[in-house]
Amino acid sequence: MKLKRRIGGLVLTLLLVAAGAGGTEQQSDFVMVINVHNEVTSISSKDAELIFLSKKRSWPDGKNISVVINENQKIADSFSHTILKRSPHQFLVFRKKMLFRGQGMPPPTLKTDKAVIEFVAGHVGGISYVSPDAVTPAVKVIPITK
């Protein structure tokens, strides 16, 4: 059982290293995950920013993007500063502005990696970010390019 887990961890690490190679940013705290049926193979950090700010709402194939915000404290701060260029508090204010101005509905929030993975696995256009060690085969990890 332990051996299986170790092999699984090693394979996952190799996949993440491979995904991180070739002009991509190294993200130590979080990885971007999408639905396994999504054909997208990478995402630029600008596109990720626009997606989580609800300014980009469709994938290249036209499918609607279903964003879920991961409130796991361990990675929320890093994600927010790295991708959104703002603190989690500023991101929260941004979402409230969108809501109370009548400009849109902010994406749903979930508190754990497990719940986020379930959401992304259950939505064909799903996207979010989770801790690297929380990734399961139910979702697809994509590298973030510059």
Place this chain on the structure above:
Amino acid sequence: MSSSCVPTVRAKVLLLAILFCLLFPQSLLAIDLSGDNIQLHGFLTQGYLESKENNFLGDTKDGTFRLTEIGLNINAHLTEKFRLGGQALYCQLPAGNKGKVRADWLVAEYHFADPFGVRLGKVKMPMGLYNMERDSDFLRPLIFLPQSIYDETRRDSWQAHWGGEIYGNLLLSHWGDIDYQLFGGRIQYDDDSLATLAASEIVNRYNQQNSLHLNTEDLSRQNNYVYGAALFFNPALKGLRSALTFLALDDESWLHENQVSSLHVRSKLVASLEYSWQQFSMTTEYSETDRRQEQFNVTTLDGPSQSWYLLLSYSPIEALTFSLLYDEYYRLKNNRHEPVGPNNLYPWRKDLAASLRYDITENWTAKAEWHAIDGTAFYMGYFNPHGAERYWQYGALKLSFNF
């Protein structure tokens, strides 16, 4: 006017809903009102306002708790691209706004693609950085935004219009991105809006000058049109945001068949810049409003006003922000110091303010601020019928809850 607003609003909402359903019949096939497709949110704020030397927005020299806002909104994604939403607002200010519940915004939105979407209904008007969130205290940096641009007496007038807008986001390669809005429609004024009440001052003055007895209770105010545009530039540089907004409108006040006054705003331009660096932030906006005003067919004002402010903030911790504001307004850019009648000898406003904001939790916000003012612009004659002092002050406290 107000009592007739209710059925009008309902009728318009119904019309919009029907229109969208007719235009996009496939919407009806995919309705899912469960889970994340429907959201209910709201807020409640209570403030205290006290002024010295002059009244501000009503009888405030003895202090008042008439500073309340309650909002409740609901949003529903009927399909992936089609959203219906609305916010009911109860707002009480020291004068005017007699505590009626009104539609703050009420929109049907169709998001065709990322660079292009449409909103119809009662839509918030972009003007500077903060106009669209003026009703939500917890979203504003101050209790009272810089009055030179966000004149509180026009808050209920210039915040939303019935009509539509197109909006979208345009990516500018590595430079950043731009959010844009183009809008047009009509503003629906309430009888108890501050600007409408202040128009009664014009009639009273006319009565005095001409020994007449025109009854101001029948005064009505209408907007013939409003249109404008907004560009919000989000550059690649972290912490920087800039905006350019424009609007034009035409208003009239009527007393039976007599036109009491008219206001033709040729352009209101606001240029905005905001920069945050670590614990510091700086916001500045500059605006000119080129307008012509007539009272009983006599031109009483013709030319641009001038407004600008600088807001410096420091947040030792994210939840706590100290701010300093300097805000300046001239009624006429090219004739800054000419008195306007016996009740407005100082038609400018220079405001030096200090404020404190504390976000107690994600849902609770407390604010305190103090303003020292030089000048009597913005209807101070109406709030101080026996004459307004040039130098005066006011302070405010406010507690907000949102969910």
